[in-house]
Amino acid sequence: MEDNKSPIMDRIAEANKAATTGIDAKDIENWITIHIMGKAYKVPADLTILTAMEYAGYKFVRGVGCRQGFCGACATVFRKKGDYKLQTGMACQTRAEDGMYLVQIPFTPAEKAIYDVTKEPYEASVFIRYYPEVTRCVSCNTCTKACPQDLEVMDYVQAAIRGDFDGLSDISFDCIQCGLCAMRCPAEIVQYHVAQLGRRMFGRYGLGVPDHLRKRVKEITEGKFTDEMNKLVSCSTEELRKIYTEREKEPE
Amino acid sequence: MNPTNTKETKSTSSGNMKFPYYPGCTLKTTAKNFENSAIATARALGVELLEIPRWNCCGTVFSLAQDDLIHHVASVRNFIRVQEMNDYGLVKNENRLVTLCSMCFNTLKSTNRRMKENAEDLQKINELMYREEDYKGNVEVLHFLELLKSLGYEKIREKVTKPLKDLNIAPYYGCMILRPKEIAIDDPEDPTIQKDILEALGVSVIDTPYKKVCCGSYQTVKDKYIVAELAYDILSHARKKGAEALTTVCPLCAFNLDQRQQAVKEKHPDFEEMPVFYITQLMTIAFGMDKDVFGFEQNYVDPRPLLKSKSLIED
Numbered sequence: 360m361e362d363n364k365s366p367i368m369d370r371i372a373e374a375n376k377a378a379t380t381g382i383d384a385k386d387i388e389n390w391i392t393i394h395i396m397g398k399a400y401k402v403p404a405d406l407t408i409l410t411a412m413e414y415a416g417y418k419f420v421r422g423v424g425c426r427q428g429f430c431g432a433c434a435t436v437f438r439k440k441g442d443y444k445l446q447t448g449m450a451c452q453t454r455a456e457d458g459m460y461l462v463q464i465p466f467t468p469a470e471k472a473i474y475d476v477t478k479e480p481y482e483a484s485v486f487i488r489y490y491p492e493v494t495r496c497v498s499c500n501t502c503t504k505a506c507p508q509d510l511e512v513m514d515y516v517q518a519a520i521r522g523d524f525d526g527l528s529d530i531s532f533d534c535i536q537c538g539l540c541a542m543r544c545p546a547e548i549v550q551y552h553v554a555q556l557g558r559r560m561f562g563r564y565g566l567g568v569p570d571h572l573r574k575r576v577k578e579i580t581e582g583k584f585t586d587e588m589n590k591l592v593s594c595s596t597e598e599l600r601k602i603y604t605e606r607e608k609e610p611e
Numbered sequence: 612m613n614p615t616n617t618k619e620t621k622s623t624s625s626g627n628m629k630f631p632y633y634p635g636c637t638l639k640t641t642a643k644n645f646e647n648s649a650i651a652t653a654r655a656l657g658v659e660l661l662e663i664p665r666w667n668c669c670g671t672v673f674s675l676a677q678d679d680l681i682h683h684v685a686s687v688r689n690f691i692r693v694q695e696m697n698d699y700g701l702v703k704n705e706n707r708l709v710t711l712c713s714m715c716f717n718t719l720k721s722t723n724r725r726m727k728e729n730a731e732d733l734q735k736i737n738e739l740m741y742r743e744e745d746y747k748g749n750v751e752v753l754h755f756l757e758l759l760k761s762l763g764y765e766k767i768r769e770k771v772t773k774p775l776k777d778l779n780i781a782p783y784y785g786c787m788i789l790r791p792k793e794i795a796i797d798d799p800e801d802p803t804i805q806k807d808i809l810e811a812l813g814v815s816v817i818d819t820p821y822k823k824v825c826c827g828s829y830q831t832v833k834d835k836y837i838v839a840e841l842a843y844d845i846l847s848h849a850r851k852k853g854a855e856a857l858t859t860v861c862p863l864c865a866f867n868l869d870q871r872q873q874a875v876k877e878k879h880p881d882f883e884e885m886p887v888f889y890i891t892q893l894m895t896i897a898f899g900m901d902k903d904v905f906g907f908e909q910n911y912v913d914p915r916p917l918l919k920s921k922s923l924i925e926d
């Protein structure tokens with residue numbers, strides 16, 4: 360593939376290399392044994408579940424994403440040696456431990472409703488309409504226990520049931536949509552999609568249009584950026600690349 | 612989450628008696644007028660209803676199956692929140708949990724009774740909720756009407772600035788605050804608690820044997836005409852006895868007796884609409900409160916023409 364030779368692809372490939380690449384096995388002092396889908400592997404200690412599995416030879420196409428704990432793509436289920444509890448986490452953020460039993464969850468095939476927030480009433484009935492399962496919540500709190508972001512998931516489901524859009528948005532704000540809550544819920548609620556519906560409704564009806572946005576839209580409509588935009592549109596690729604690399608950056 | 616951060620705690624006026632208060636989902640949606648009028652009347656009587664931080668749905672109905680413990684978890688979790696309110700000092704040694712909705716009252720009180728009487732059930736539920744502190748079984752579930760009774764009808768009478776004279780009202784109780792008798796707030800065969808409150812407001816109280824006949828409850832979801840027939844009986848009997856309106860303390864009864872009058876009219880074209888009040892709405896009028904707390908816009912049958920004809924409200 361031609362694309363593989365581009366510098367950007369090289370950099371992505373470099374970033375995706377396992378953490379231990381380049382270190383000789385003989386130089387690694389501490390080793391642990393993990394069980395990936397029931398099979399034992401010896402891997403260096405101090406790795407995350409994700410890099411430990413890559414060390415063992417797994418190559419991820421799905422079930423991996425930003426590697427920074429933000430994107431929610433590497434949902435994982437594990438059990439520790441001697442413990443009966445199934446635990447959940449993000450593979451890129453959880454340290455592999457000796458005796459762990461592991462599996463990656465590449466995708467949650469949960470139902471996602473299609474709606475137009477501009478046409479929905481700003482009341483609890485919107486949740487009942489698109490996700491009627493929310494009313495089956497028995498407050499068992501399993502979702503909260505499953506959440507790798509430590510959100511009070513049950514509390515925002517309860518907020519949805521009583522139409523508290525503000526509370527729901529506040530509690531669920533840090534959701535990374537990994538889907539582990541829905542995978543564990545005995546009432547088959549799709550918590551993370553419920554929360555997204557709630558936050559969209561809150562954004563549309565609860566917050567109003569902020570002043571700075573109103574001001575900026577006015578500036579755009581009045582043509583404040585038109586000349587600058589036209590200049591950019593008429594640039595060649597080379598000129599654009601130069602402008603981009605020399606752009607004003609926030610200090611690191 | 613720190614329960615002391617809740618906005619409810621900020622709005623408390625000092626000096627009032629503070630009670631943990633469980634609203635329930637309906638009080639936050641279709642029965643906002645019940646909640647607003649109840650909180651306002653409580654405050655007028657020197658009682659602050661403090662919404663429990665992080666409350667969850669009560670479970671809606673009390674599960675009668677012996678082995679169905681999971682459906683009692685929701686109620687017990689709310690009792691733990693009451694313990695926490697005491698731990699955090701939001702209330703002082705106050706284990707009485709006040710409810711407004713009859714369904715919530717029934718579910719919470721029935722569950723509480725089972726937990727107090729069956730230590731093994733309580734232990735199982737506590738173990739399932741291992742992240743919470745244990746429920747110690749000390750909470751007492753109180754319906755708002757019981758709270759009013761404990762304050763004394765005389766105290767209510769003292770607050771009345773606009774007596775509701777010439778208003779003929781039939782109190783309706785429904786099932787959930789009267790049955791089973793072990794959790795009843797009053798004599799399940801002949802309840803008088805609403806009558807006593809209404810009389811303190813100056814109302815002419817109409818007694819009807821239909822006051823404790825079931826409104827049809829959740830049949831309203833399956834077949835509205837089952838409920839419509841029951842509502843027809845309850846409402847037309849009250850009218851025959853001279854009532855001009857009904858009072859209730861249950862959002863589900865209110866829905867079945869008020870909103871379902873539309874279905875009643877389909878089946879009985881001669882039926883005359885009758886307003887259905889939450890008893891606290893009448894209290895706000897009698898206490899001379901601002902019309903903003905009446906909440907009549909959420910009533911299906913508009914009670915304002917009746918109240919205007921008695922010169923109890925202006926517009």
